[in-house]
Amino acid sequence: MTAMDGASQSQGRTEESNGARQAIAVQVRGLVKSFGSGDTTVTVLKGIDLDVYFGELLLLVGESGGGKTTLLSAIAGILDIDAGDLDVLGSSLTNMSPGTRTRFRGQTMGFIYQQFNLLPALTAAENIAIPLLIQGIRKNEAIARGRLMLERVGLGDRTEFLPRNLSGGQQQRVAIARALVNEPQLLVCDEPTAALDGPNGQKIMELIRDVGRAPDRCVIVVTHDSRVFQFGDRMAELTDGRIVGIHPIQKEGTV
Amino acid sequence: MNYVALRMLFGDRAKYLMLLCGLTFAVMLIVQQGSIFWGLMIWSQSSISNLNVPIWVTDPGIAQVDEVKPIADTTVDRVRSIPGVEWAVPLYKGLLRARLANGEYHQITLTGLDSATLIGRPAEVLEGRFEDLRQPDAVALDQWAVERMGGPTVITVGTVFELNDKLARVVAIAKTQKTFTNIPVVYTTYERALRYVPRERRTLSYVLAKAKDGAPVDEVIQRIRDHTGLGAFTADAFGWKTIGWVLKNTGIGINFGTTIFLGFVVGMAIAGQTFYLFTVENLRQFGALKAMGASTATLARMILLQAFTVGITGYGVGIGLATVFGLLTAQEGQLPFLETWPLLLLVFVALLMICALSALISIIKLARLEPAIVFR
Numbered sequence: 001m002t003a004m005d006g007a008s009q010s011q012g013r014t015e016e017s018n019g020a021r022q023a024i025a026v027q028v029r030g031l032v033k034s035f036g037s038g039d040t041t042v043t044v045l046k047g048i049d050l051d052v053y054f055g056e057l058l059l060l061v062g063e064s065g066g067g068k069t070t071l072l073s074a075i076a077g078i079l080d081i082d083a084g085d086l087d088v089l090g091s092s093l094t095n096m097s098p099g100t101r102t103r104f105r106g107q108t109m110g111f112i113y114q115q116f117n118l119l120p121a122l123t124a125a126e127n128i129a130i131p132l133l134i135q136g137i138r139k140n141e142a143i144a145r146g147r148l149m150l151e152r153v154g155l156g157d158r159t160e161f162l163p164r165n166l167s168g169g170q171q172q173r174v175a176i177a178r179a180l181v182n183e184p185q186l187l188v189c190d191e192p193t194a195a196l197d198g199p200n201g202q203k204i205m206e207l208i209r210d211v212g213r214a215p216d217r218c219v220i221v222v223t224h225d226s227r228v229f230q231f232g233d234r235m236a237e238l239t240d241g242r243i244v245g246i247h248p249i250q251k252e253g254t255v
Numbered sequence: 256m257n258y259v260a261l262r263m264l265f266g267d268r269a270k271y272l273m274l275l276c277g278l279t280f281a282v283m284l285i286v287q288q289g290s291i292f293w294g295l296m297i298w299s300q301s302s303i304s305n306l307n308v309p310i311w312v313t314d315p316g317i318a319q320v321d322e323v324k325p326i327a328d329t330t331v332d333r334v335r336s337i338p339g340v341e342w343a344v345p346l347y348k349g350l351l352r353a354r355l356a357n358g359e360y361h362q363i364t365l366t367g368l369d370s371a372t373l374i375g376r377p378a379e380v381l382e383g384r385f386e387d388l389r390q391p392d393a394v395a396l397d398q399w400a401v402e403r404m405g406g407p408t409v410i411t412v413g414t415v416f417e418l419n420d421k422l423a424r425v426v427a428i429a430k431t432q433k434t435f436t437n438i439p440v441v442y443t444t445y446e447r448a449l450r451y452v453p454r455e456r457r458t459l460s461y462v463l464a465k466a467k468d469g470a471p472v473d474e475v476i477q478r479i480r481d482h483t484g485l486g487a488f489t490a491d492a493f494g495w496k497t498i499g500w501v502l503k504n505t506g507i508g509i510n511f512g513t514t515i516f517l518g519f520v521v522g523m524a525i526a527g528q529t530f531y532l533f534t535v536e537n538l539r540q541f542g543a544l545k546a547m548g549a550s551t552a553t554l555a556r557m558i559l560l561q562a563f564t565v566g567i568t569g570y571g572v573g574i575g576l577a578t579v580f581g582l583l584t585a586q587e588g589q590l591p592f593l594e595t596w597p598l599l600l601l602v603f604v605a606l607l608m609i610c611a612l613s614a615l616i617s618i619i620k621l622a623r624l625e626p627a628i629v630f631r
Contacts, residue, residue, distance in 0.1 A: 078546050078626035099550060106548015113629050117543035121266020122259065130259060134548045139258050190629075 025218040026052035031084035046241035057219040059232035066238040110179030114191040118163040125159040149177035169200035189221040205231040260557035281522020282573025292511035294591025299435040300494035306375035312462035313486040319500035325457035339470035344369035347448040348460040354417040367448025383412040383427030395427035400439030527613040534617035545626035566610035
């Protein structure tokens with residue numbers, strides 16, 4: 001796919017989103033989150049409103065400390081919020097018990113981290129199998145599906161490699177395969193290219209765009225790396241705990 | 256997730272080996288010290304078990320078997336007359352000095368058995384014939400006496416020595432369990448024993464008895480107490496009474512107890528600290544697992560599986576090493592070492608406690624872990 005093709009497709013989806021015909025995957029209303037207590041309380045998110053649509057790749061950008069990662073954590077249901085409503089994939093995270101939320105995450109979400117967070121003692125295929133093992137799928141079947149996912153991300157010949165024997169880019173590919181192995185509807189990525197050099201970062205974003213995005217799935221990526229902006233459909237900019245703008249991304253070569 | 260837990264455990268070899276070493280050391284120390292302690296306790300009541308009789312009649316104020324308090328000579332007949340008693344025989348037990356032909360003196364425990372029946376004789380004879388005790392001046396020794404008194408070149412069957420200036424001729428050497436004090440035991444007949452010792456108003460140390468077949472032993476013992484006003488015990492009860500006295504009146508219990516406790520604490524400290532480090536170093540990974548849908552209960556099961564896996568491995572290795580120690584150093588009864596299944600069970604329970612408590616520290620840490628840590 002060329003940059004031009006990608007840009008045209010992205011813009012088309014964004015317009016559909018704006019046209020309200022696109023189903024909403026994540027709806028955030030009046031989200032507030034503070035840390036600390038008393039005089040040391042810091043309000044990191046100050047009333048966030050945000051919609052994320054199925055089929056799109058949304059970039060969360062902004063200055064450091066602006067609340068991007070906190071917002072991502074809240075949407076992913078791994079951080080309790082203080083106020084507001086949070087509907088994810090048709091379910092209200094706000095009203096979910098911690099146990100239900102944990103199960104919900106396991107069944108519907110995939111995670112890609114800046115530091116990969118692969119288990120060092122497990123092979124690439126075994127690492128990918130973890131979300132399936134958590135869901136109770138038998139080991140052999142889970143690892144077999146892990147091997148298939150590795151082939152999808154171009155590492156079919158590295159199934160038995162331990163993470164320490166893989167390059168940073170390859171480790172992130174394994175992490176992407178792990179995030180996708182249980183076919184999640186929501187893929188959350190925190191600075192997925194931050195630990196990678198420029199070319200590897202580009203490849204990883206291409207991969208996230210190609211395998212992560214689907215009509216029944218949405219991808220949210222927190223990034224401050226302007227080199228990967230071209231891979232997003234829309235960009236939400238956070239500054240000082242508020243969304244100061246949500247823009248469709250103008251791709252190189254588009255008008 | 257059990258598979259993941261075990262791969263995580265075995266994948267970090269340095270920590271796994273440290274955990275294994277800590278728990279193995281703890282188990283080995285507890286089993287080794289516990290076995291020696293129990294061996295010593297068994298030795299402390301060897302004077303009872305070596306005689307292998309069911310009922311002991313004693314002075315009512317008796318504290319332990321080696322603290323002899325003589326009773327009236329008529330007691331034997333009084334016990335024999337009690338309903339339910341099949342037989343009762345006298346036993347002399349006292350300390351005396353033996354003078355060997357080479358001029359050496361040795362303190363010995365003189366044991367005088369009923370001459371007609373030789374009840375209380377050791378079950379196994381290594382040399383000579385125990386029945387020859389009925390010959391003039393005849394005595395029998397236990398094998399520890401031979402060892403303590405100079406070895407088989409100095410004293411053997413046929414050797415003559417003096418007891419209180421009276422002749423004693425060795426006719427048999429018997430195999431017995433070592434006693435706590437390891438004072439040589441010299442067996443002879445009851446009547447001859449009284450000839451060896453200085454005259455006293457009372458010379459009867461104990462009455463050994465047996466209940467008739469079918470008669471309840473506890474009832475017979477109670478009858479003996481009621482009829483004679485003396486103490487009466489089963490061999491087991493008298494053995495435990497003696498063990499209790501040793502524990503109360505010597506520092507053995509505290510010494511061994513301290514070592515065993517230290518083994519527990521050291522094992523706990525090493526295992527707890529290593530587990531905690533293991534958890535802290537993998538906190539991001541555990542956070543990632545939580546984010547991916549692993550519940551705290553799942554993570555707790557993983558930690559417990561890791562703890563018990565390494566614990567049970569350490570248990571096996573520790574017991575193996577302690578047993579090898581026992582076989583190498585305690586063979587032939589040179590050292591008290593008695594590895595019993597209750598001790599092994601106790602150590603297993605202690606080990607489970609160590610593992611559970613060590614794991615608990617990590618589980619608390621994981622329970623409080625916010626999966627959002629993975630995005631920081």
